Amino acid sequence: MSARFAPGAWRYVLPPLLLGLPVLLIAAPVGLALVALAGFLAWFFRDPERTPAGEGVVSPADGRVTVLREEGDRVRVGVFMSPFDVHVNRAPVSGEVTRLDHRGAAHKPAFSKDSVHNERVEFTVGDVDGALIAGWFARRISPYVSRGDEVDRGDRIGHIAFGSRADVVLPSGYDLGDVRVQKGEKVRAGRSILARPE
Known part of the structure; x- marks a missing residue:
């Protein structure tokens, strides 16, 4: 099953990811921090499936x-x-x-x-x-x-x-x-x- 994300998630995820990948080549710690930030933001905007646990x-x-x-x-x-x-x-x-x-x-x-x-x-x-x-x-x-x-x-x-x-x-x-x-x-x-x- 593919991961689902809240609408608009990529507006937050893509900037640090796209910046972090090339920065990895010249300043690895900074690049890693940016890629890690992108990963956290993708996780933050996760949208799992849910089913009610009963009536009410x-x-x-x-x-x-x-x-x-x-x-x-x-x-x-x-x-x-x-x-x-x-x-x-x-x-x-x-x-x-x-x-x-x-x-x-x-x-x-x-x-x-x-x-x-x-x-x-x-x-x-x-x-x-x-x-x-x-x-x-x-x-x-x-x-x-x-x-x-x-x-x-x-x-x-x-x-x-x-x-x-x-x-x-x-x-x-x-x-x-x-x-x-x-x-x-x-x-x-x-x-x-x-x-x-x-």
């Missing part, structure tokens, strides 16, 4: 659960992506994309409370709301879907370059007892089950 709302992102709280009559679950996680985001449920809004301008650390003002893409799929939130280093959120698109649970919906967070606001009727993860738990986009009603 799946994680929109790879990473660790850092937000788990009630907001009025709904529950928010947030997943922080480190630079070592896959950064392709996936639909938490099946349904129509009825909202897709790009807003915010700040670039605070994605795990901080100040990240509420960060650049983000807020979305609604079916009866689930969510947000792809850029971190302090991330400067590009690339949605793969448009308003009106139909997606299946676990489908790819976007990509955030270089560190970020993805939140899901569970449907009304879910409570903390329906959440199947804990703070600090490692989850995988499109595979790990965040919540499932009893």
Whole structure:
């Protein structure tokens, strides 16, 4: 099976690779460092296949659960992506994309409370709301879907370059007892089950 990469990966991978190969001939350590950087970037933009591990709302992102709280009559679950996680985001449920809004301008650390003002893409799929939130280093959120698109649970919906967070606001009727993860738990986009009603 051939490797799959997030759209736009080669924009980051090719410059250090094309520069590093000829530099190997005149300054081997520098050339090796550039080729290694290209290899890391290719690995960073990897996009593996995923299948949900069962019924329920799946994680929109790879990473660790850092937000788990009630907001009025709904529950928010947030997943922080480190630079070592896959950064392709996936639909938490099946349904129509009825909202897709790009807003915010700040670039605070994605795990901080100040990240509420960060650049983000807020979305609604079916009866689930969510947000792809850029971190302090991330400067590009690339949605793969448009308003009106139909997606299946676990489908790819976007990509955030270089560190970020993805939140899901569970449907009304879910409570903390329906959440199947804990703070600090490692989850995988499109595979790990965040919540499932009893």
